[in-house]
Amino acid sequence: MPIALVDCNNFYVSCERVFNPKIARRPVVVLSNNDGCIVSRSNEAKALSIQMGLPAFKIERLLRRENVAVRSSNYALYGDMSQRVMNTLAHFTPDMEVYSIDEAFMDLSGFARSNLTEYGREIRRTVGQWTGIPVSVGIAETKTLAKIANRIAKRSAKVDGVFDLTGSPYREKALSLTDVGSVWGVGRRYAKFLRKHGIKTALDLCRTEDSWVKKHMSIVGLRMVRELRGIPCISMESAPPAKKEICVSRSFGKPVRTLLEMQEAVAAYTTRAGEKLRTEHSAAGVIMVFMMTNRFKDEPQYSRSTVLELPVQTDCTQELIRYALRGTEMIFRKGYGFKKAGVVLSRIVPAGQVQTDLFDTRNRTASKELMSALDDINVRMGRDTLKYAASGLARSWKTRAEKRSPRYTTRWAELPKV
DNA sequence: TCTGGGGTCCTAGGACCC
DNA sequence: TCTGGGGTCCTAGGACCC
Numbered sequence: 316m317p318i319a320l321v322d323c324n325n326f327y328v329s330c331e332r333v334f335n336p337k338i339a340r341r342p343v344v345v346l347s348n349n350d351g352c353i354v355s356r357s358n359e360a361k362a363l364s365i366q367m368g369l370p371a372f373k374i375e376r377l378l379r380r381e382n383v384a385v386r387s388s389n390y391a392l393y394g395d396m397s398q399r400v401m402n403t404l405a406h407f408t409p410d411m412e413v414y415s416i417d418e419a420f421m422d423l424s425g426f427a428r429s430n431l432t433e434y435g436r437e438i439r440r441t442v443g444q445w446t447g448i449p450v451s452v453g454i455a456e457t458k459t460l461a462k463i464a465n466r467i468a469k470r471s472a473k474v475d476g477v478f479d480l481t482g483s484p485y486r487e488k489a490l491s492l493t494d495v496g497s498v499w500g501v502g503r504r505y506a507k508f509l510r511k512h513g514i515k516t517a518l519d520l521c522r523t524e525d526s527w528v529k530k531h532m533s534i535v536g537l538r539m540v541r542e543l544r545g546i547p548c549i550s551m552e553s554a555p556p557a558k559k560e561i562c563v564s565r566s567f568g569k570p571v572r573t574l575l576e577m578q579e580a581v582a583a584y585t586t587r588a589g590e591k592l593r594t595e596h597s598a599a600g601v602i603m604v605f606m607m608t609n610r611f612k613d614e615p616q617y618s619r620s621t622v623l624e625l626p627v628q629t630d631c632t633q634e635l636i637r638y639a640l641r642g643t644e645m646i647f648r649k650g651y652g653f654k655k656a657g658v659v660l661s662r663i664v665p666a667g668q669v670q671t672d673l674f675d676t677r678n679r680t681a682s683k684e685l686m687s688a689l690d691d692i693n694v695r696m697g698r699d700t701l702k703y704a705a706s707g708l709a710r711s712w713k714t715r716a717e718k719r720s721p722r723y724t725t726r727w728a729e730l731p732k733v
Numbered sequence: 734t735c736t737g738g739g740g741t742c743c744t745a746g747g748a749c750c751c
Numbered sequence: 752t753c754t755g756g757g758g759t760c761c762t763a764g765g766a767c768c769c
Contacts, residue, residue, distance in 0.1 A: 371736085503766095533743055
């Protein structure tokens, strides 16, 4: 059962380049929210040894000296480009799993008899032509091996972006060239632990005894090792399961010091969480609010959260905000400079299976109609066209994004001009 | 001045039940 | 001296992913 992993190269940077060919040859980086850390790098930027996740302010001089193009994150653009890529991929197989914003697994079972490398090249060519985004394709018997094949496809100049490992005599060779820390499912902690026990490559891990793996890395680790041996243990998920938690949190553009500002921010995050909840057609029974100071600053620290139970599971923003504001008031303390806050919705059920309450006084039909009218308008006219006053107008705490490119594909006013 | 955001799964241990 | 056995449910914490 061959599986392909298609992964966009340097995805955020590639999106920026599609609409701005001038930066096609320059080193480019994209920053996280608040223009904080490096989250995407062009190959030229990687060649300058700019590390993933590095705070941008620490390498300001280097960025200037090397004439690196720096962009804020533009999620509206990346989300839309991602959809275009996924729509394109859907032409090539009936069975695929969108794994993240820039990756998809594709079941190629029906194509086992054809030349998979050739098919991979066609996928790559088509995505490039239709969207402008360069992708790499790795093909193998399991997801974990497809990940490794993809990594080789990206790195080796010889294979030109497509690498098929199915039934390959090179599997052992490929595994021996893969650092154990690069295996899908091995994070920093496990990598350190494994190296300490002399397991340095994917091949070493592949040859480790089941019982040892199970004991030290649980059933999850065992699945991973089996996958390395070519035994599929992680299946394709064509429809994403409903979310069990919905979290919206942000760092503030500047420290928040007053309860009013904090409540505005929490109300705004709750609004977003409610929107997510409704696109899932779900309702939540619990809301958690949290806030924290800046742990990198040598200042008094404070971090707290509180959990509020809703009397009836709901998807109504108004109701969620009321509880969120109450929670905010409970845990807010004056005298601190807050850096970040957020809300987490949980105990989530399908909206149609809400457990009703005999003493419930709310008019649920009316609020349902209100929410769907609100969502309609905001989808059609742009986010926050209508918003709750509780989320504030000035929004002094807003996330910084000083170098954001236009939202070329999702706002009429920002369409590229030719 | 300046350090991201959003998820999932598994396990151990406690509470509780008979 | 000596204090059962087996099960479920829930939560916190730890690991991972992008």
